Amino acid sequence: MTTEHLDTETLHKIFVQPRTAHQFTQQDVSDEQLRAIYDLTKMGPTAFNSQPLRLTFLRSTTARERLLPHVAPSNQPQIQQAPVSAILSFDTQWVDKFEKFNPPMAHAAQKFSREESRLHSAEQSATLSAGYLITAVRALGLSAGPMTGANFSAINQEFFPDGNQRAFMIVNIGYSTPTPYKRNPRFSFEEVAEIL
Template identity: 45%
Template sequence: MDTALALEVSAQNLLFREAHTANTFTDEPVSDEQIEAVYDLVKLAPTAFNQSPLRITLVRSPEARERLVGHLAEGNRAKTRTAPLTAILSVDLDFHERLPELFPVMPGLKDSVFAEVETREQAGTLNAALQAGYFILGVRAAGLAAGPMTGYDADGVNKEFFGDGKQKAIMVVNIGRPGQDAYRPRGPRLSARDAVTTL
């Protein structure tokens, strides 16, 4: 099972087999240095034209946390109040402004392919979601647990935290060391036989 993969079994377990969505956390803090180290891995994830549209808003202060909690589904409020750190992952809808710097081999890209707002939002959201998946793996690589959530009022979060309309939330993630009874039993997954087709 493990011999087909280059990654050592302990790393496979840390990132995948032993990792779960955490619902409780200890009060051990998560430092800015840890998040910067996570981002230094995440930024290497692939995005179309290297557009890198993911933005991460760290919610640390009690005031900011309560502003966020008010927009969460009831089942997500208690765990967000007690997580040492919560991140709002969002798409920067003006990501195209950085393309001359991030993808200089096509200098006209910003004003051609991504000139239309709808095209930008669609491409940015897809690629930010891809980066969000890598962010969760980066959190796990730091030895921390992630509790990603989409149970929130998106319009409310966007107005509360991104009032200028230039960013849109795609996910909220609680981050920290897993607490007591942090994990529910793992649900079933499709097998490769069910999910993979060879043509």
């Protein structure tokens, strides 16, 4: 099934106008908004429909303080200021859930007997889902600030000591104040694409 072509204004609102958020207003983000973000994110395609992305939303000061020592100093004020900081991780045990997420293909679990291929697939699909999440945040009128300037081994120790999840990105979510610096250029189609 294909979708109807969105109008130019809507496309601009989702893809062109939003900037990466580095500073946020005081406006809160509700639990309902976080659920709405997930309900859009989860519909994006993942390998075998595996949906390995896991989300840990930090709202309280106590929760945020557990993350702060493990992010780059320049990223700390962004986390302190954002109404919500999400730790994005992937499920290292995703193969055990084949019967739930893809009953007809449950036999494919055996393709992932090697840990390396299990983790690679989970990280790849969860990273794609991070993109869907950022787009969902924007489509819902909020701003997203993705960050990887952090010590993810230390974050895993702090939040996922049993090894069942591996963190790979933090996304601050809220209402951005106007970005103070000029946008950097994007590559043109001719510079990066070829049609064979």
